Structure formats: structure tokens, C-alpha cells
Amino acid sequence: MATLEHTESPGHGTEDGVRRRDFINIAAVSFPVAGAAAILVPLINQMNPSADVLALASIEVDLSAIKEGQAIKTIFRKQPLFVRHLTAAEIADADKVDVTTLRDPQTLEQRTSAGKKQWLITMGVCTHLGCVPLGAGEGENRGEFGGYFCPCHGSSYDTAARIRKGPAPKNLEVPKYAFKSDTVVAVG
């Protein structure tokens, strides 16, 4: 009986009223919780892009066939890439816009390679919800700012592919690229 009373008396063996059993309970629960949390990591991480999806090739685009005023669509990282040869009028249009009035303020210079202002290379993915904007293909609607027009929710981009109207929050993304020569550009 004496032993029993010992184990049941509150505060026994500790200074602040925490019993041995409380410690065992907390330890017994927190150990499996920590283990379960650790197991969750691979269970969640398996949904991230797999190695084959991540093994991304960089691509090279031949610009020689793209005439002034023309644009092409190609594929980069399983998504469309727009390469557009701007006309002098389109460059002038883009330059005359007051950058401070834009939703995502950038100049055409900042969005093109130095000295290659006529080559506008952007992702063909609307920054709203990821549709492919029109305007890179022959005869497609270029929207009221002469650049690209997203048919899904009506975002209009100008000739520097900057967002001008509609729900998209950002300009079309400019991927990393470098000119290998005057007519070949390496993207990625």
C-alpha cells in the first residue's frame, strides 16, 4: 500500500508538480508525432516534379527565318515560348509608353537583350492563369495594344509583352537566354 500511495501522490519526485507519468505520456505521444511528421515528408514530396521532368534541356532557336513583324511559337520546358521580331513601329510604340503608369513597370530595353531590341523572347504563358495568349501565330488577335491577347480572361499585352489590360498581374515572363550569334539564341 505504501508504494501505491507513493506513485499516486501528486507532485511526488518533482519540484513543479509534474509527475513522472506526465513526462512518459508527453514523450509517448510526441515521439510518434515526430515520426509521423517525418514520414509525411516523402509522402508529400513525391508529388513534386520527378527527376525526368526536372531534367530540362535548354533549347536553341534559329532566328534567321523569322521576318520582321513575325513571331514563332516553340516549346521550352513543356511550355510555349514566343520569339517575336518586332517592327520599328512596334518598338516605337513600346518605347513611348510612360513606364510608371504600368502595372508591372519595365522598359523594352529591360525585357530584351542589349542591342537586340527587336527580338522579344517571352514565355507564352499568360501570367493570370496560364493560358497561351494569341498573337504569335499568323493572323491571330493581338489585342488592343498590338502585342498578345489572352482569350481566356481577356488580358491584353503590348508590343513589349507587358500587361496593359485585364486580370493578369505581371508582364509575360522573359526566360534566361543568350545570343550565340546574330541568328541563334540559346534559351535556358
Next chain:
Amino acid sequence: MSFPWANQYAPKNPFMKWMDERLPLPRLVYNAVGAGYPVPRNLNYFWNFGVLAGAALGIQIITGIILAMHYAANGAIAFDSVEHIMRDVNSGWMLRYAHATGASFFFIVVYLHIFRGLYYGSYKAPREMVWLLGLVIYLLMMATGFMGYVLPWGQMSFWGAKVITGLFSAIPVVGTPIQTWLLGGFAPDNAALNRFFSLHYLLPFVIAGVIILHIWALHIPGSSNPTGIEVKGPQDTLPFHPYYTAKDGFGLGVFLILYTLVLFYAPNALGHPDNYIPANPLSTPAHIVPEWYYWPFYAILRAFTSDFILPAKLWGVLAMFSAILLLFILPWLDKSPVRSGNYRPAFKKFFWLLVADVLVLGYCGGSPAEEPYVMISQLAAAYYFAHFLIILPIVSRMERPLPLPNSITEAVLEKHGEATA
């Protein structure tokens, strides 16, 4: 759990007695959807839609399991495997149309079921949990329906997947990593198709589980009724079986007639022709629309076109999700102690305005993103929120309800007297 005058399960057959002592499953069924469940005697046909929704889920599960026997969730062959079902598999065309049309009919009956609840105040105490669980079912249905629409891997499947997962990219900072995580890539591809198939197969069974909770929660206070007043005694109720099994059976017959008419004569009427074009990541359809049952929410999503503190895109996503989440606090927004819209003259008018508003939103959501639809959706979306957050709380305080009958029986007899007079 039930009224004291409920019929008691008393098996006469020796086997059923033996069974009852070991596994009282027949007793559970008897008390849940048999003669042991007393139901208000005055339910009208709007009370059929719960059973019809259950039947629609049954149709979806049966046809879905069969389709999964012939479908291949691989981006390279998914589209072809659906055409294989349509052309080569015995009765495959019928089973696939039954599943696609069944999805639409599931939503039709669920929307009627929800609006029944809104009109008759079925969400009010003591049935809040029934309402909340119903909303959980509705959210699960939306997720299941969306993922199912992706599986044929047509143009609308692909672009729908891109737009809907794109919603998550609106979340600041972590948005894009979440979208990539959901898709398992930077754009919808094999990884996304496979996981959507896995979840599309799983979620209907989760829905079935939540339906059991929904019915369990319903059976604690018992079913509501068109007068909205409580059951007072045995004279107010009838046993579920045979009275309501018969009434629901009749409703089910009407439902199946309408369903099979669409299934056999207009199976593509509720779908979109672009989904018969194989998915092409390089070409967006000129006009991306989700399935009709998402249109009202899609209109709210697109109603935000300019930035205000937060980007327009984030506003759209927040508004779309709040439009549904708002319904979770509805039992606490409508403070009127009177449940049924029949006795609430002001509420009744606003209820029909809400119905009209949702129909307008739906129409705009299915239309291209151009004027006048954008402006109409903006006004209609504003009204939708105003209805729940401003009008309903005010109306429930100001309005003077009509006198309520003393009991369900009195209401029934009064109505009957009027009819014969």
C-alpha cells in the same frame, strides 16, 4: 436519436433474429431509411432531391468503376482510350455518356437540394451540422468533377487543368511552388493526369462516407419540413417506409426518365465540343469554359479586372473561394427564428432574387470574357455577397413573419380544407 413513437425493429424470421443479436445491420437500416424513421407527413417533392443525389452518386460510382476498367491514365493514350471506350468497348459509348451526363444530373439535383435548404431554412438550428456536412460534400463533388473532366485529355481537359491549378499560383510567395507541386511539373502532363485519376477514383467513396455523416446528423433532430415548425407528436409524422420510399421512388422514376432522355438523345448537350480535340499545350481554345456547374463561380473569378491593394488575380481567387466558404457561416448570418420561406414575405423575395442572380452569374461564367458580360458579372457577384452579408442579416432582423401554424397536422388539414372548399 429518433422520436419515442418510432416503430421498433422486431425481426420475426429466426435468421434475422439470430443476425440481429450478432450484427444488427438490418436494424440500422430499418432505423435509418426504413419504417423506424418517423418523417414529417407534409414533405413536398423538393424533399426528394437528397435521395436523388444519392442515386446519382450510385450511378457515377458504378459507371465510373466500369470506365476505369477500359481507361488508361497516360497522357500519350488517354484520349485514344476514351475513343476506344466510345467505339470498341461493348456498350462503352452508353457507359461513358451515362457517366458524363450523370455528373451533370448529380449537380442538377444537388443544386436543387441546396436551394431547397436555402428556401426552407434547413440550415438553421438544430441542423447546422447537416448543412455544413452538405457543403463539404459539395466541395468534394466540385473537386471530383473537375478531376474527372481532365481525364479524357482533350483541349478543355488540359486547359481546364491549367487554369484551375493556376488559381493556386495567385497565392503570394508560395503560389507557384504549390501549383508545381499539384501538377508534378510546370504544366499539366502525365504526372498530373495520373494523380487526378487516382483522386478521382478515391473521392466518390469519401463523398459516400460524408453522406453517412450527413444522414446521421440529419437523423438526430429528424427531417425538416415545408412549414419549418418542429414535430410535436406522432400525428405529425409518418414512417419513412413505405410512405417516403414510395414518394422518393416516384421521384426517382421521373429523374431517370429525364436523365435517360438526355443520355440517349442529347449526350453532348451539356459538354463542350473542344474536348473532342486532343490536348495541345501550344494552342489555347479561343474560349475556355469549365463545365456548366462551375459557371457561377467562374464568373465571380473573372469579375475582378483591376488591382486594388492586392492583384486582381488574387482578388478573383479569394472571391471565388469565399463565395462558397460564405455558405459555411450562413446558419449564423440568418438570425430569423422562422425557418420556412413560406412564412417570410421579405426573405422570399430576396431568395428568388438570389436564384436569379446565380443564374445570371452562371450565364456570364459560360460566356466569353468580354463586355457586357464582365460588367454584368461584377454587378451580379457584388449582389451575391450583398445577399448573404448585408441583406440576409438585415431582413432577418426587420421582417415580420406571417403567423405560423400551431402544428404540422394543423397546417396539413388547413391546406386540405382549402383545397376541398
